[in-house]
Amino acid sequence: MRAYKTQMEAAKKGIVTPEMEIVSQKETMPMETLISRVAKGEIAIPANINHTSLSAEGIGTGLRTKINVNLGISGDCKNYEQEMEKVKLSIDFGCEAIMDLSNYGKTNTFRKELIKISPAMIGTVPMYDAIGYLEKDLLDISAKDFLKVVEAHAKEGVDFQTIHAGINRRTIEAFKRQKRLTNIVSRGGSLLFAWMEMTGNENPFYEYYDEVLEILREYDVTISIGDALRPGSIHDSSDAGQICELIEIGDLTKRAWEKDVQVLVEGPGHMAMNEIAANMTMQKRLCHNAPFYVLGPLVTDIAPGYDHITSAIGGAIAAANGADFLCYVTPAEHLRLPDVNDVKEGIVASKIAAHAADIAKGIPGAREMDDKMSDARRRIDWEEMFSYAIDSKKPREYFESLPPADRHTCSMCGKMCAMRTTNKILNGEKVEIK
Template identity: 60%
Template sequence: MSFTTQMDAARKGIVTPQMQTVAAKEKVPMEDLMDRMARGSVIIPANKNHASLQGEGVGEGLRIKVNVNLGISKDCQDMEAELDKVRTALSMHIEAIMDLSCYGKTAPFRKRLVDMSPVMIGTVPVYDAVGFCDKNLRDITVDDWFRVVEQHVVDGVDFLTIHAGLNRATAEKIKKQQRITNIVSRGGALLFSWMELNDAENPFFQHYDRLLDLCEQHDVTLSLGDGCRPGCLHDATDASQVQELISLGELTKRAWERNVQVMIEGPGHMAMNEIPGNMMLEKRLCFGAPFYVLGPLVTDVAPGYDHITAAIGGAIAAQHGADFLCYVTPAEHLRLPSLDDLKEGIMATRIAAHAADIGRGIPGARAWDDAMAKARADLDWETMFQLAMDDKRAREYRKSSMPEHQDSCSMCGKMCAVRNMNRILAGKDIQLDD
């Protein structure tokens, strides 16, 4: 029996290699995984042209996944430097990479990325349009927009961020309401500007079936972008954000009718108390589709530390329904991330994701922490390092300040609570003065 997409296969009862990989990784029964995929609450982005892909699942009952953004731009065109970031990100166990390249040799970079990456790859084709078409924004045609999308699909991209919900009706709300930051989504701003310059409807909203044709043909997942995501706390959960979310829900159902997998992108900047409600709203309005969030950043006043503000928001969001976290680095709002920024952003986001996995009761999540607790109780430093999320940093910290007694650390020395409890419970004496 043949199938067109992973969703189509699940609905027909066909087990794909990607499903087998995901079921094994997640320790989920195959019938449960296929049921969730058939309903759209779980996706496995897997372009038929991405030969090196191993497959990851995103959604209901699965581990929270982490995405890394990178790519070449006009001010930073060093392809090899970005590929170094790719290799580093892969070594740090992320599950997805979004190529946000917008200038220069975007196609060669994208092809190398797809060829070398076993994790899912996403792009935002509208970023690439001006350079791809060699035209001013005003002069790009509907056919031009779709030529760019088709090229990305053919190149093997697993998911596409498309801001199809930012239509003329939503655009009018943006113009009428008093937002502080207006539109901060780069793709959303480009499409909004094109619509205004040409007095036209969003081409991806108006010609949505044409987009679905490409996705169905190559089994590409739609990541329906939030062009109206809030760029500051003040703008969160306003009319334009909710209006776009309603549109995205309608577009989700249309995609599912064509067996095209969908996830929804979300905020953005948002106060902590608004996060649970936003997660519930997305799940309700978008019929349980997986939710992919940037942050949310829970305060606007910590430039240089936004990997922390985003990790706080990401942990809360994932605990309340988000399924996929986009990393945020210390360089957010300031510059293109360096390799060190990338590492800091990945670790902060992985911590948030794992904390949420524990809270959500994901199989195996708590066992990792229990193993670490046992190693600490035994003062088994080597096992602690092996279990650490970042074993290199843990080893470096320990080595930088070695204690007099190897069964303690330089903070407590012979007053170490764990050391002393172990000795007392073993019937041994404690000497603190020598």
């Protein structure tokens, strides 16, 4: 029997957990620093007591920026094998979190297998699963019914749950006054909004928030407080609806910490580049430096098919200015369920953004691999360069597709390679081009 219910409770009591030991070692962060920040809520270690295959990760101040991959079964694509292939790809690339966003049928078939094999943190959005799990239409679901789904996911071993508790009567009033261009683009948020409007009731996750926290505390599930009113276009970013909900989330964050439940705060969305830094500062201030989890943000709305790039640009800026956790975006965003290649492209783009931000933030050791890559480039050691790459397969394929006559160069420069020329001169050798 553990002497604590959650990682936060353990930290407040000065207890070093096995998960803290793992995070401290991975991050080379002194234990006293880690335990202090977990106790304050500035670092979360999502680790459900029933997720036995987990390799714990920390999210928050002073740690590497983590990335999340969205997967799951939908009504239009019920291919369990393909989704599991995406899971294995995500694990191979070292992604720290996988969110199962399944919204079709009895979703726990896929989720239970995912939890069984995944060393990555597992997240879910119980709202997506409510209709299938409860076998009721939206209007027929009661407030307490929604809590049953939260508990079912917690029991299965989910490490963090996105719960849209910040959308309530007050924030809906602000949203309606704003007259947005793209209204509500959060799937879970839109379903809750519809339920509230149809029934005339308050958001059950807000009304029964203390009961939700008790469920999460029992299994040490981190609450990821969803941003139902996140902007779905750069036109709507930083508007009254978004900020009003963020203020509510700040209060909900403190209430969760009082019950020793760890918190992630979810953020935008779509946002022009010049607004991102200010939004990160505002979130950290209003939400008491809780770890910030952002989708993108996408910095333009006109690049369907390339939104992994628009997201990576925004994600790099966001993380460099304080975001702690990036949700990947694939080229298929806004268009279809991503295939395996889309997932790979989204992962690589997000890892580039996260790593670039860690360099900018001065995370210890972040530049080490870049320096090794640069040294290998100077020596023109192709095998070593491939080994340091985020995706080692793609650069090898590019290089081998048009190989140079001289393996100490590439086919772009040939014998005019700047590295080759400089190396020869510094070694006292004669440079011959012909």
